[in-house]
Amino acid sequence: MLPSSLRNNVIAAAAVNDNELDQAQQEAYDDILHASYAASSRTSISPDRLIAFSSYLHGRIAAFSRTALPLFGLLELLQTFLVPGHDSTRLPLSLPTFASHADASASSRHADRYAEQANAWLHDLKQFGCWQMLVSMHSAMLSSVSLGHNADMGFDFLAVTLHRCQSELVRAVPQLANSLIQSPLAAVKAAHTQFAGRLSVANDPDANLSLLLAYLADHRSTPSPPHRHRDPEVLATNVHLAEQFGRRYRGDAPLRFLDFALETNRKIDSENERPYYRGTPIVQSSGTGKTRMVLELKQYAPLYICFRKPDANANAKAGYPFPDSGFTTLARALSSLTTAQAKHAHLVELHTLDRVGGVNDKRNQHFQDVSESAQALLASTPPEILKASYQHVFDHFLVQPVLLLNEQLLDVSRYLANCRRAHPCPLVFVAVDECVEMNVGTPSNDQNQLHSLLRAWNYIGGLRDAHNLLQFWLVLLSTSSSATHLVEHVSVRGSARRQNSVPLPTFTAIGFDVFSEERPSLNRASEASLASQLVTYGRPLWSSLERSDFWSNAVFKLQGSSSFSDQDRAQCFSVLASRLSLGLVPVHSDRSFLFGEQKILTDQLVDRHMRVLTSVTPEAGMHINSPSEP
Template sequence: MFRASGLDRPYYAKFCSIVQSSGTGKSRLMTELRNKGVLVLYMNLREPSDTGFPKRDLVPARILTEDMDCSQAEYTARCCALFAAIFHTIQQDLTPMLPSLRSGSAGAAIKSWNDQMCDMRSTARTEFFEKVQSEYRSILGKIKTPKSKESGNVNRDSPIVEETAAKLERMSLTDVQIQAPNLEGASFVVAAYTEMLKMPHVFPQGDAPKLVIALDEAHPLSKMSSKGFRPSHILGRTINAYCRNNDASVWVVFASTTSQVADFSAPQVIHDSLRVAIAGHLLYQPYTYLGWDQNADPLPRILAKDVAKFHHIVGFGRPLWKSLMYKQNIDGIMALAAQKLCKSKKFNPQDINEALAVLSQRFGLDIYFGHTNAVSYLQKGVASHLRVCFSTTEDRSWAFTGYPSEPLLSCAAAILLHGGNLTEALKVLKAKVDGGMVETGQSGELASRLLLLLAKDMYVRSHLSEGTISDLHYNGTADTELMDCQKVSVIDFLEYLFGDEFWSDAGMDAKSAFQHAYINFSHWVPMEDFISPKDSKLADVESSRCDAQEWTLRHWHRTSAVQCCHLQPLVDKMIPIYFDDPALGSNDAARMSQMFVSDKAGKNCNESTLAFITRKDASIECLSDLPYIALLLDLNVGPKLSTTFPKRVPNHPESDRCLRIYAAGMGDTTFPFLHEHPEVAKLLHGLVSRQQEVPSQSFKRLEALVKFGSTATLRHSRWEAQDVL
């Protein structure tokens, strides 16, 4: 929203924007306003080649986005004629349904109209837009543009509009204090708007929206025309023309995956309205109150051993996935998820945006904010690759984005990566790490995430279970398990990760302790606070700490593993462990344990710190009656693998039993599975120990001069040294 300087009215024009990635519920958010007693006119402007749903509304889409070789004046006339036709047709539709002035509210009429117009397949919508088109053509023929000033006589067949229009045509429609460019057709749209507001009971006084005109998939309006104007700027001025002298709550909402729809008001060079942004939401996020994961199963509804089933996994994340179950089979949903993530029918691992999208969704890539390409990459990620926009800065110069936990999308990404594309995608990642756009973490956290999840990926693909969903084109029942979400034996996984001799070194007692233990993670999610926050006794119930066993179980249910915050003491990661042992009872939360991982990437050995990792620490506090695992990955030193596991002590709690694993180096000596994937091993090692080119002496000299105070040495302290350098 914008405020015109020096005026009492609090807006430049009553329109706002919704920017978010595909499938998050933007369309439904707008149509759901009908349940608040708001008239909702939904119009979809998607490209003709886009076959998504809701489908393209041909009449408004053609008027606003096609034949853009017209002049600015001609396009202005089109915008004014369209909105005048919309206001006139709404009035024509509603007036016969409205109660008399002495009767009650117009709620019943509004509900009846909304029920028809918000049904995307109804004949009422088709008939409405046919009437709009007819009225539009009539009004457009009467608007005088520089191209057709000589046309004089017109057939005035729209009396509701004409009387007011004739008066306004003789008025000077200028913005406050500024002589605005001529707005061809402004009189007609203002006249139709004024007449529409006279309908009884529909537009009472108040700030709450009464009519919302929703323009979905609005990004085509941001494209520059061949004549040098942007349709969005003209549309913004049209809205300003009819609403600037009336405070009626008639709003236009632009929704898109691109951030350009947040800047739809005309720039100063086109129309200097003395506008300044005012406080408030500058970016409206869908499902602010309806929530993410709205289709997810409640925790008690499904057993922990069944969480890999498609009907459970499809409920997490954006509402799109579950909604498609009513229209498509599993084959269609998985393929669509992959296509939307890449914005391509075929994944190209050499394409930077596609490769980073597929890797980011699973491995939690951190983008360095200061990099020159960061802004454009993140904007394109939201617009084209399902990246989610969390918030923006107040001036909209920066957006905070990421890939939330969506296990179905993770499975699609895994299938794309392991379809012969992994090495090429990792090469793209390595290049972006070397270029400074992707951060590796402080202690090799990125390499560790890649190592552990890729090992799990490769294990399940080398030990395929019959009847699981292992590709994008599976066509079966929703009770089938997704390969990348199914539980994997801890015993088998560690043997695959560290080699055949692992359990003989760890001891049979250790192997026996974990004989019923499983992992199932398909992607990583980041934390922003300690596992156990220092102040866990908060007044707000939802802000208090989740019970440790429930916290672990919830990650198990959505097949996620945790990348801890940078300052988390002792550990850097947590992978849920589930004990599928009938002897443990029916309470799934009581069957949960954890694998804690500590990452190291320094030049010195850190083996001695392994003994200090304990889940009893106040920053962790994940107590359980079951044994757990502490893994220290010392990735940048010589290869070594060692294990310890305490012997069972009678009458001693099992919770103290920890399998401690020290794994050093990044190669097939410590991780034998990498022997079958030499290119992957090389790229992972490069992420840990990459060496930058030795800076030249001239660079070192400049660095010493400009980095005063960066160290306590003479070269960074004595500025007089430049005389002798």
């Protein structure tokens, strides 16, 4: 029998004007829709797939007007899905359904009216500078549709570009004013659904776009879904980063880091003097793949990675992944899953960018839930607790969430240990990318988010000892030399407990050419200067930079500024080192006047991404043995 949800959806979508069918005809059609038939009772389709198909069908039908349903296309789709052995020629579910078999007379009347209007506007539209760009984008999208490819990206770009060209288009066609106030994505898709026969690669490209605009002028634009960013630059960057972070990681840096963290943890347990918190700072120059390496740890241990960036809610280039989330929300999400494998899959999914649009809706919703929960928690907390000491604040806010999360992650940790018997890891990694972004205080002010995080991790360490919990291992990543203060000896800090702590060792051995096997061979010497080749030299993940302004980004990274000053010693060195392989002659005596200047220059060269860091001393001194990278 046809599922009731599918029957009801078809009934609702297929409803037509009461004047077009008499009561007897409507009842007869309703009987057909509600009837069972013998063939359907023999179908082997699972209930889950029936529900999924019903949901898909409902979403596609909703895009059609009440009098322009593609009835023959709908019949073909239902037969393909429900009848075993039926010739399967349907499009992928991600493609829009085009009304190629819709009511021909109604569609033709609409198309003729819009075509007349389009012809009247075409001369004026072609005078504007953005016209040819829009025509090219529209033609490329139609080509994708005709080849059966996923055209969602093309619809996105075209709708956003139409919105951005609003001022020019409205000068030619004032009727478009109400249609391009925002991205007209829904109307663009509806036009291609209703006029699939007229909007074709076989027709004149200018006429195609003018016909589309004639349709848009008659339809107000509807709001785009809030979770999917429509800026084409943002969308392109998100997709590019998703592709780069989704590539296969080569090299053993993740395993070396795993061994490093486990060895550090063992040493802490065996010695009397302990660090203020348990974790590992990772300080290394840009493009060496720090974040990408840490993401690989998800194969060996539970991983939770955060990014503190105020504008990271839309654009992936502001940070990967998106803003961080809390223990309570994560524990609640994991508790709803019954198996360890499902819990691990949920953690992995939180760190995955969708390759279609560079967006992960589930993760975005997760972060939104965290933010709302945190705001509600602060609003409901008595003022005396918020003003209390750190110990009382942590007692109130941290104990129960950490215990709940530990209970959920125990299953995941055991599951991964069983899957990776050669590399068992009892740690839970919580990573904060670009951690110095949390340093919003002044040097004399110890009250900033990063220091609060370290205090919280010190408290969590105490909970671990008291309750025999999993070891929550904090990983702090940075490209900035200022992050070396994370490992400087804590005797310079105000807390007596921190003064008695020992510094943590810094991990710098990220590896280098992690994509060397993917680099194409060169046929001519001149190809060595191509941008596609340059980005593979030494900094494998500079290829994740946005293509449209790669060079300006690279110059800014190397100079520390978009403009050059011959009075800036570090800039002069950077420019020279981009042509020659230069190294620094170390000054070992702190009595030399050059010692302090060299340390400052060394810090700047790490910040300018000209050097790969080899080690950091307990006194926060940086060792750089590698030459520059011309």
